[in-house]
Amino acid sequence: MSTEISLLGAAEIREIANKLELRPAKSLGQNFVIDGNSCQKIVRVAGVTAEDLVLEIGPGLGSLSLAIIQAGAKLIAVEIDNRLSAELASTLTTHNCPNESFEIINKDALSVDELKNLPTKLVANLPYNVSVPVLLHILAKFPSINSGVVMVQTEVAERLAAKSGSKIYGIPSAKAAWWADLSLGGTISRSVFWPMPNVDSSLVKFQRHKPLGSESERIHTFTIIDQAFSQRRKMLRSVLADLCGGNSQAETILNSIGIDPTLRGEALNVADFLEISKALTKN
């Protein structure tokens, strides 16, 4: 009979932190969740089941990791901080997680390009300073991840989930949409973190869709997205002039695919950017 997996609470987090003489590093976005209910909410929104192999970036002291394993899933946890990754196995074992239910990797998530076992979901409270690059990196490298939930700063969450035409739509929104459909999944109060951050946090859900194009098309499309948003106020024909060989060439290319050259980047969705990329490659 399996013993029940318990979650971490504020007192135990304080205890582990004291034992490690841990001073949470701002540079690593170390704000730990001290409330088990919030972790269970994240896991519920992500729809984690016993069939899942979940990739968690930044397990920290293990709050969310325990909720993931409690839901019956297996876990691959990638943590950059040596002290935290060294302590995690003992925390998970103490809370009754079987040894075979988790794998801990002490690495920078941005340098993880392959894994022995292929994860099915991403569930993470991402470090705020690198949340967008980490999410884009994981979506690019692990096509086996079909869906997931990440907790990020609310402003970033809103940007990631924004659709073309909205004022906050930008590079993260357009790029993430290459791989997945993203939507907001609710807010998490700042009072459930230690230390308490001075920003609000929100969940972003994603569901991977069919690939829009090849990897080389993606890379070229991303260059165009970067360029299109480099000067938000400028019209596409002038902001894309360098890539197209001049203003009038840019105008001709955009007209040829039915995109109004006087629009701005924020009016285009990722499929439009891909069309520009294809038209440019033909020229």
Ligand code: SAM
């Ligand atoms: N999951 C834990 C929780 O919810 O309590 C901790 C989340 S905390 C916001 C972010 C975690 O990511 C920290 O443990 C930090 O050390 C780790 N981290 C920061 N940068 C990282 C990176 N590039 N790769 C992997 N982990 C990272």
